[in-house]
Amino acid sequence: MENTVQETKKRALSCIQPTGVPTLGNYLGALRNWVSMQDEFDCAFAVADLHAVTVKQEPAKLRTQISEMFALLLAIGLDPEKSLLFVQSQVPAHAQLGWLLACQTQFGELSRMTQFKDKSARHADNINAGLFSYPALMAADILLYQPDYVPVGEDQKQHCELTRDLAIRFNNRYSPTFTVPEPYIMKTGARVRSLQDPTKKMSKSDENQNAFVSMKDDKDTILRKFRRAVTDSEACVRYAEGKDGVNNLMEIYSAVTGKSMEQIEVEFDGRGYGDFKTAVGEAVAAELAPIQERYAVLMGDKAQLEALMKQGAERASYVANKTLSKVMKKMGFVIAR
Ligand code: ATP
Numbered sequence: 107m108e109n110t111v112q113e114t115k116k117r118a119l120s121c122i123q124p125t126g127v128p129t130l131g132n133y134l135g136a137l138r139n140w141v142s143m144q145d146e147f148d149c150a151f152a153v154a155d156l157h158a159v160t161v162k163q164e165p166a167k168l169r170t171q172i173s174e175m176f177a178l179l180l181a182i183g184l185d186p187e188k189s190l191l192f193v194q195s196q197v198p199a200h201a202q203l204g205w206l207l208a209c210q211t212q213f214g215e216l217s218r219m220t221q222f223k224d225k226s227a228r229h230a231d232n233i234n235a236g237l238f239s240y241p242a243l244m245a246a247d248i249l250l251y252q253p254d255y256v257p258v259g260e261d262q263k264q265h266c267e268l269t270r271d272l273a274i275r276f277n278n279r280y281s282p283t284f285t286v287p288e289p290y291i292m293k294t295g296a297r298v299r300s301l302q303d304p305t306k307k308m309s310k311s312d313e314n315q316n317a318f319v320s321m322k323d324d325k326d327t328i329l330r331k332f333r334r335a336v337t338d339s340e341a342c343v344r345y346a347e348g349k350d351g352v353n354n355l356m357e358i359y360s361a362v363t364g365k366s367m368e369q370i371e372v373e374f375d376g377r378g379y380g381d382f383k384t385a386v387g388e389a390v391a392a393e394l395a396p397i398q399e400r401y402a403v404l405m406g407d408k409a410q411l412e413a414l415m416k417q418g419a420e421r422a423s424y425v426a427n428k429t430l431s432k433v434m435k436k437m438g439f440v441i442a443r
């Protein structure tokens with residue numbers, strides 16, 4: 107007899123800001139894991155455009171970047187038939203729940219957020235209220251879909267902890283409403299570092315173009331950036347404390363090829379950094395090439411992209427609005443019928 111028991115899948119949700127072309131860090135730390143989670147989990151993924159305007163954006167450029175990011179999510183292999191795939195601003199419930207959660211979030215909690223401290227130092231002329239209250243909107247993005255897991259890079263752990271605190275606080279104050287989610291951080295690729303300063307994370311908004319590999323870089327550019335990557339004077343490929351530059355390259359190589367640190371040390375035993383850097387560059391270029399081809403095709407059909415966005419927003423709204431109205435009823439709002 108056929109097994110008729112319906113398995114309920116765990117849920118996962120994550121978002122990415124359309125603030126530029128994603129880097130190898132975004133890909134290895136987050137995006138790639140999203141693709142591999144699609145079969146095992148019920149997934150929702152969004153382009154977090156409302157978050158992007160916490161720093162100044164040029165309207166025409168933002169518009170392009172939103173479409174490009176959406177196309178890139180499709181190009182890496184996210185499948186709109188398996189997962190919810192949408193643009194955050196097209197689902198108004200995010201901004202609505204964001205406000206309600208901002209009213210449950212303390213000034214002190216927000217003041218402790220590292221990303222706020224970093225970004226307000228980098229954009230000292232525009233420390234706006236949105237930049238400060240951003241984690242409440244991020245909590246709304248997450249809690250609307252009741253996920254069990256939030257697949258992100260290491261840098262987002264603090265925001266995920268705050269989301270958990272808000273969910274628990276709301277559940278205790280009103281009644282159980284939100285699933286309390288956990289960050290889902292992969293071991294490899296969780297924190298890809300800058301190629302020029304391996305004490306910092308690789309960031310797409312770095313002024314130094316050589317510090318990051320963009321997902322749209324061609325093979326020559328990728329090889330050149332790895333050739334220029336900062337290493338050390340030991341000329342020995344081994345994973346050890348104090349060798350931040352080499353460790354970072356080994357982590358990237360390991361994440362892309364699946365080889366362990368020991369295997370990499372054996373492979374490059376007695377060979378200099380030149381060979382090693384070329385091998386890392388080649389492996390990264392080979393991983394990105396098929397994505398770049400699919401991306402070019404998708405960007406050539408704007409009508410299809412827009413149709414997929416619309417469909418995604420409708421499906422996401424259905425789920426999000428259910429949670430939002432539950433929350434509003436519990437808080438005492440009068441729901442329009
Ligand atoms: P910016 O560099 O413009 O500040 P960002 O790349 O840090 O932005 P997002 O684009 O929102 O921020 O990040 C999307 C996802 O990529 C998040 O899950 C984040 O944790 C992950 N991520 C970002 N940088 C890295 C990195 N260097 N290594 C691993 N994961 C990363």
Ligand code: LTN
Pocket residue numbers: 119120121122123154157243244247248256258262265
């Ligand atoms: N804050 C994240 C982007 C982001 C996000 C989210 C990630 C916005 N909303 C919800 C996970 C879940 C960032 O800056 N990387």
